[in-house]
Amino acid sequence: MNFVSLTFWVSFAALLVLYWAIRRKGFQNILLLAASYVFYGWANPWYAVMLGLSTTGDYFLSLGIKRNPARARVFLVLSLLLNLGVLGFFKYYNFFNAGLTGILTSLGLQGDFFLANILLPAGLSFYTLKKLGYVLDVSRGVLEPTEDFISFALYVSFFPQIVSGPIDRFQKLFPQFQQARIWKMDNFYSAWPLLIMGFFKKIVVADTVKIIVDRVFELEEPSKLLLIAAGLGFTLEILADFSAYTDISRGISYLLGFETTENFNRPYLSLTPTDFWNRWHITLSNWLRDYIFFPLRRALLKSRFKQTEWLVLSVPPIAAMFASGLWHGAGWTFVVWGLYYGVLIAAYQAAGIRGNWQPTNKIKLVLAWLVMFAFIVFGWLIFRASSLGWLVNVILHSVWINGRNDLVVVIITLSMTLFYAVPLTLKIFLDRLSSQHFAFSIYYALLTLGIIIFVSSASPDFIYFQF
């Protein structure tokens, strides 16, 4: 079920009435859990079955870690095998898709049915990281495993987050599941601006810019300028698309009485790669930082390599970003995109420009921003390219501009990107005003008008569904 569908909102309205009518937190949690499984299994009930099985597995493994400390390592390894095995298998499905289909077909099974309809559960990457974080925290003694299966299962499957995050920590959501919840109008007042912003970014900005961006990336050999223009378009599209999902997810959570984590904080104003990852997909960055970056850095500092500063500086970010690339997909474009950020972070750190670096004057500030923005756009080119070969070919062999027709298309692409970026840029300035300011109301009313004009009954999926 898609957040941008009437079916979802009608079902959600019914759920909301029932949920707030119940009043008892235990029943509210059961209702939310049931709703989450219906939401997740809507496209294919097998998704929900798989989610239930893996959740049950991790629930008992984490309890095993607590109850049987002598065998904690075994339970941890089993959980890692379960989660990384399932994630790895499905992520790299494309590599063995044809072979596996052949085997299934030869066994008299309709291979396509199994592979296309069962073996590609949306949101698997998101809920796997949630479960992994939980089990790792339990094994490190940071977290006491819960015996409340309903709350644990609800944490993993919480429907506003299951398909595309945010990847909230157990420590953030579990206490909220344990609290009594009664309806307050404040829930609604926190939710409505997020919902309108989310719908606007998805329906008006992302889905519109996507049309021309997709076309350029499907060309055999676009000119370099056209590629840059489409790269700028995609830079806007992916932010609008992904942050829209987060906004809607957070808005829905507020309506249910929960506060979830903000996932984006003006990422394109970043001055360094570390700064960018502190602002972009924040919950994923935090996960990578806490479970890959820091443990690796600590291990290196304790090892015989501790004197080799460049190694301590470069290996953790490169490994964390490599994992991020792999997490996004099985293609080489994602792997290289991850490594690209790893190398960038290491290079900036080697140059003495760390995450908290601040320029000393405005010229340096503008230059640092421009350089970082160029790096971000180039990163998205790698991410969006249909293949690395295609991108390398365009960079090495394509002309800068291929005549007047090409220039016209470049101008159209840039003007579309600029036009649809204006409302999001305006929001940065509006955020400096009080939320009670009249300008806010006019702004959101105009966004609503935009949504009504651009809404279509056939909205494409959110980009991040595929991860």
Place this chain on the structure above:
Amino acid sequence: MKSFVQYVLCVIVLIAITYFFVPAFYGVNYPKPLGPEFDPAIRKVYEQKIDQTQPDIVLIGDSTAATNVDPVLLSAELNQKVDDISEVGAASTLWYLIIKNNIVTAKHKPAYLIILFRDSMLTTPDYRVQGSYFQQIDEFANNDDKLLIQLAFVNKMNWLEKLADQYLPPYGSRLKFRATIDGAMRKTAPRWLLQCEPACVDVALSKIFSADNFVSKIMSDAVNSANQYLYAPQNLDFEYQVDRSFLPEIIRLCKENNIRLILVRSKTFTFSAQSPAPRALDDYVNQFASYAARNDVPFIDLSDDPRLTRDLFLDPVHTNLTGRALFTHLLSELLAQYIR
């Protein structure tokens, strides 16, 4: 609380403004009848062509018909005058409109009308009616065609869309709003910076985004992905879909005008051993064949012909030149039994 109330008031004021703006700017008064607004003019290009060329057989389809069938060869093999009026991007809605407003209105009535289609195309009236396809449809339609509006548009609307379409100008006239915004996007900057007028912009876009410039695999994937709608479970439920489609009306129009309708299902490679066709497609085709037989409409199914191999196709649906010749030959062999 205060900001939400202010917001609601602002939305009400903005919508109230559109009640004055839309009639003045777009000429549409609210509340309006359900469905899109069509331009009153109807393009008569095929009516004129048919009257001019006086064909015995008219072939209609989408790009598949244009690439897979060679009308000259077909004409020679059948010894009949053949006119191909296929349109790229067409589907059953556009075919219905061309039949109703161009073919049966021509002074010269062709003896045969062949529709070349793929799988469930003839019973999915909402396939290829939005976006740029809408402009294509608008050329052959006007607001008097209630059946068109009902089958291709209104039937797919939910209660909320129906309400908004009639009473909410920003929604009901959203296509016009979007056309204005898109037009400004496409034309303003090129005009200022390059003195490139709208016609020049259209040429630039069509040249840069011509089919030859796309990565063939991506094009093939795009064709496949767009076609997936034809295989959605509800679209393969023939009994449910047929009365909600233009097929009965197309049959009626042809019979009323003494035009022998022949339906031809084209070969596609959308599915493979690795990715088999949904089982419901077989049931659909069987029911389609029975329906055609009940209505005395010849149905030719080329989809299973083993002589049409994958190497004869450029992508899952379009043949290459060798494939075109073979496809035309096979079609003419099968048509011969119905055409005298």
